[in-house]
Amino acid sequence: MKVLVLNCGSSSIKYQFIDTTEKFALAKGVVERIGMSSAVLSHNRHDGDGIKIVGEILDHTIAIEYVLGVMLSKNHGVIDDKDDIEAVGHRVVHGGETFSGSVLITDEVIQGLQDNIELAPLHNPPNLKGIQAVKRILPGTPQVAVFDTAFHTQMPAKAFLYGIPYELYKKYKIRRYGFHGTSHLYVSRKAAEILGKNIEDLKIITAHLGNGCSMAAVKNGKSVDTTMGFTPLEGLLMGTRSGDMDPWLILYIMGKEGLSLNEANTLLNKHSGLIGISGESSDMREIVAAMNEGHKRSKYAFDIFTYRVKKYLGAYAAAMGGLDAFVFTGGIGENSAEVRAEICKDLEFMGIELDEERNKNKEELISKDSSRIPVLRIPTNEELVIAMDTSQIVEEIKVHN
Numbered sequence: 001m002k003v004l005v006l007n008c009g010s011s012s013i014k015y016q017f018i019d020t021t022e023k024f025a026l027a028k029g030v031v032e033r034i035g036m037s038s039a040v041l042s043h044n045r046h047d048g049d050g051i052k053i054v055g056e057i058l059d060h061t062i063a064i065e066y067v068l069g070v071m072l073s074k075n076h077g078v079i080d081d082k083d084d085i086e087a088v089g090h091r092v093v094h095g096g097e098t099f100s101g102s103v104l105i106t107d108e109v110i111q112g113l114q115d116n117i118e119l120a121p122l123h124n125p126p127n128l129k130g131i132q133a134v135k136r137i138l139p140g141t142p143q144v145a146v147f148d149t150a151f152h153t154q155m156p157a158k159a160f161l162y163g164i165p166y167e168l169y170k171k172y173k174i175r176r177y178g179f180h181g182t183s184h185l186y187v188s189r190k191a192a193e194i195l196g197k198n199i200e201d202l203k204i205i206t207a208h209l210g211n212g213c214s215m216a217a218v219k220n221g222k223s224v225d226t227t228m229g230f231t232p233l234e235g236l237l238m239g240t241r242s243g244d245m246d247p248w249l250i251l252y253i254m255g256k257e258g259l260s261l262n263e264a265n266t267l268l269n270k271h272s273g274l275i276g277i278s279g280e281s282s283d284m285r286e287i288v289a290a291m292n293e294g295h296k297r298s299k300y301a302f303d304i305f306t307y308r309v310k311k312y313l314g315a316y317a318a319a320m321g322g323l324d325a326f327v328f329t330g331g332i333g334e335n336s337a338e339v340r341a342e343i344c345k346d347l348e349f350m351g352i353e354l355d356e357e358r359n360k361n362k363e364e365l366i367s368k369d370s371s372r373i374p375v376l377r378i379p380t381n382e383e384l385v386i387a388m389d390t391s392q393i394v395e396e397i398k399v400h401n
């Protein structure tokens, strides 16, 4: 099946057109600066052909019309007719407790997504805009929602409840949800495949380290704990987000600095993490470069970042009662040999021995043959998971009709 995968943000739409039989992306692209007169569409076809278009793209509907235009174009296109898009799969950030798996989008599902807006005020509204736009432009094409939170919905209560009055969970649905679910799912399954083992028999820890960072404890193929929480702010240190801290700090800082709720939100989500500590950059490449030139605050940022991953690695191995594989993914996890080496340093006691050469050469297996626990570097592919789920759901519906 040929599926258009859409990841709609507030001012950008990332897309991939995937052939699910071949598990292959025929085209990929991104529309940026939606809402501005100088929006940019970058489109790349699988054969290396690419095009950039600058124009006025005022909303998500126009952006998706541009994407279809370039997909249909004689010189850069990949389809002859709109109907060649057999289904559309959307990345939806927050499914709350309503959605524990991918679903065909109906009016009832759209209502469910609207009900969850409060849980993800920045992310769910643009996801909904994309869904509504496709409904208008491709009215007969089935659409599927794939949730970032779905993989974590089977966590036990001891992992998802916070130490606050239980009534608040009931009243406001305050609990750990976790994110990056499609990525943790994809790389944990891929790890089992690489190791030639059944995922049902494995305890895997996955570290998705990108702009946003999270880890998951995946036991017998299910996420039993994860570092992100009610929002994607909790857990690991990230490019611009603080991750874990004493909750009282927020109130203390707000009082001391006279910050409003909005300003506190910006401080913790946009000005903290690597950028906040280093004062240099939110990009790990620049942090490592500055650290190597002796920049002290960049070294702190690097150390805090890697130390926290190490701590959760120990915590999750204990939580699962063992460990069979440790996986790195995401922009930093896939590309930074320095970060992987620092995280895995001095872990021989728990059976982790990184192989320096394999790590530098970005191999799939980066631990030594003598390492009791294999350490893997697996490029994530969330779009493929979305496309596969979409095609499966649409096929099932065809069978039932």
Ligand code: ADP
Pocket (backbone or CB within 6 Å): 209, 210, 211, 212, 239, 282, 283, 284, 285, 330, 331, 332, 335, 336, 337
């Ligand atoms: P997102 O979370 O937005 O999907 P990515 O997973 O693409 O982001 O990760 C982006 C981050 O990956 C960048 O901010 C950068 O810090 C990091 N990164 C990319 N390449 C490298 C590299 N060679 N070395 C270290 N970090 C890298």
